[in-house]
Amino acid sequence: MCRVVDLQQAVLAKNDASAHTLRAEMTARGTAVVNILSSPGSGKTALLERELLLARERSVPVAALTADLATENDAARLARSRVPVKQVLTDGLCHLEAAMLGGHLDGWLPDDTRLLFVENVGNLVCPASYDLGETLRVVLASVTEGEDKPLKYPTAFGLAHLVVVTKTDIAEAVEFDEAAFRSHVEQVNPGVEVVLTSARRGQGVGTLLDRALAAADGAPLHEPVMARRTDAPHHSPTHTHTHTHSHAGATAHTHP
Template identity: 80%
Template structure:
């Protein structure tokens, strides 16, 4: 067991070194990385597409890299925003690593990109332990996933610098208890900010972009109490990779979009507390 633990620590230490190097290189060129983590089906891609559209409307140079086990569906959707998009196929690997990310960015990432959104593999276990050289780590959870999600995945939520709740238009139907969710989140990550969103209704759209820009401009991000180093979790597939593939969706998917400001939603309550029966 000690040899396995030592190997896992060595793998993660190598990743941390790569992440530090990548962060320094991107910071020097004025690019900030936003690492998006969530379970499958959280609505991450739908929200990210809307954020990319807002960035384009505001002439903010952004790009997106989407990681998936097998399909290119997410990148095809994101490319509709007209910003540079690249798909990384991990061939079954459950997370991205800093060295992999650096390799996929080399020769692709435009020089003027201010924000790079990385849509990590849909998984709240493996990706939680891997620093990608990000400036801002964001964890998303849909109201349909339940209020106890932070307690079930304490490392992912405990290391988040921002938490985004998605699909809030379904909160009443899902009997989502926002008060309970915030209480559970506070247990693993005291003081972390929560943004409520609905990509379908436009509620909260643009808030993620604003937070990312503020962080890129030097505003301090939330500092989780939990230390990544003290909560590294080993994975059976966390070493000997290098088989991921990528596809560039930058060319051939640029379309003109005209969108107005985010819809106001006075009917969307600030607190969506629906106690469970």
């Protein structure tokens, strides 16, 4: 008789255990982790750079870790904020995992860090299933991506504590339908806050920092309905992600 082993659940269960440990460690040291998810090209690096600059102006101790399959371009941009920045190259892996994140923080993250912003790999499928031990999960979508993005990626949007719309300065040009987008978000994640931003014009800049600081101070978070339907804090029972790539070779580079 053949025994069927659910590798997906085994992988996610192992990650959940690592996330639980990392969350406890970060909480004990007084650091809140903000996990930022989006598609490639959504503008998350541009917005995050503005948020880091603002945090530095306010004397908030922050750091940022950014993950990509290749290149250190994003870390170089974020380093202009003059806060601690680390680039993680995943060597083809399409997402970060809790154990991987924890390994890269060891010996690098300053002791007084209040907020750690994690810019996940540009992808709305794989990263959605992996809890990173975060305090706050944020999903971004640009106005160029279409109003139906939340319906196409219900796990990513359905598990978010906060949804951020980027590039609103060109919303009119691309005929972005804000009402339709908000309606679609509401369908997959009722009650979640939707914030409109433009890194170029400054609209909404500072809101992400404010929400992250509030979460760090213990303010109640929006509870996604999808999260209530499963034992795992960030997993949807309907998600069918099955990647089991090895990430032992992932490398990291620190920018002063």
